Amino acid sequence: MKLHCCPARTALTTINKNGFPSAQALPNTKPSGEEFMSKLLRRRWTLLSPDTNIHQITVSSKQGQKGGGLFSNFSFLKNNQPHLGDMMLYENQGLSFYIVRDDLLHPFVNGNKARKLDGLLPLIEDHGVTDVVTCGGCQSAHAAAVAVSCAERGLKSHLLLRGEQPQILTGYNLISTIYGNITYVPRTFYAHREEMLQTHASMVAGHTGSVVYCSDIIDSSLASQTFECSKFVQRDAPRGTENHSRKVAIVNEGAKDAVALLGMFRLVDYLSQDHLLGKKRAFNFVVDSGTGTTAVGLGLAAMYLGLPWKITAVMLADTMDTYRQQERRLIAEFKRQFRFLLDSHKLNGANDGIVHWVDRCHPRKER
Secondary structure, eight states: OEEEEEEOSSOOOOBOTTSSBOSSOOOSSOOOHHHHHHHHTOSOOSSSOOOOOEEEEEEEEOTTOOOSSTTTTEEEEEESSOOTTOGGGGGGSOSEEEEEEGGGSOSSSOTHHHHHHHTHHHHHHHTTOOEEEEEEOTTOHHHHHHHHHHHHHTOEEEEEEESOOOSSOOHHHHHHHHHSEEEEEOHHHHTSHHHHHHHHHHHHHTTTOEEEEHHHHHHHHHHHTOOTTTSSSOOOSOTTOTTTOOEEEEOOGGGOSGGGHHHHHHHHHHHTSTTTTOSSSOEEEEEEESSSHHHHHHHHHHHHHTOOEEEEEEEOSSOHHHHHHHHHHHHHHHHHHTTTTOOGGGGTTGGGOSSEEEOOSSOSSOO
């Protein structure tokens, strides 16, 4: 993910050691935004560190040059080590913007895919899951990210890819084939994603296995209030025991699960440090959006911390109504799943929209 952030031109209880309510009593008061963030982030992650590279791009006009393409009259200068913490430099830097280089996090698990799996994979791993089923397009970066990440953690991945197998395997399709188990699905069947995922997961689990969704894992943990091992869920028996039965986790297309927002909260917490973007300066984050999960996570985290950040999401392939519906669903699920820690007042107005969705003027990829 290359996530662009531009300085805005306008003014700027009883909780156990793991950050959850104790079994004895529910909290009478809610922690502050930073306290909530601290408790929420106190868990195992896929990424060893939330760190990312931030590059500054300074834009200047070329004098006397006419014609050419859209950007032919401008020159761009890249600074790989900008002085982000020095507020005095903001006023004199001219026209510029920043790029969050999450595309450098991993050679195969690209950008926001790594962020969405950051909190999700340890959750399912600690729940004794043996297999992961997900889906995507033929060249799905999400499917490749799941395949590689599962292989690194000793999990088996089963990837349902839309369409026909290409004659020559390239790109993410090749990576998915190397690291995961591929099944090509006709488009008519793929259109019913939930039924497709459930059917295939049940087939992988067999008669002795079981199938779970990420939301099921969280809900069962909250109900039993067992959070000791992973700081999120109770660790089940080691994988492969009990007659070698399988436990299969379903990860939605594009990891559009509320638990995937955890990685965005971790990223926002990192970026809002004083020596980086800080908490006072107004920024406009421009995000390339497929499912919209990344944009919603960034917006929700920024709202909860009270950051003056605006999230603009460039829609990939669906309607604005569909993206807004997805936004409301993710917010509602996150508020429900983490209700023990959330101060609901900090999210007043979230249901009215936290992301500015915009249409894509040109195709993202030209063929």
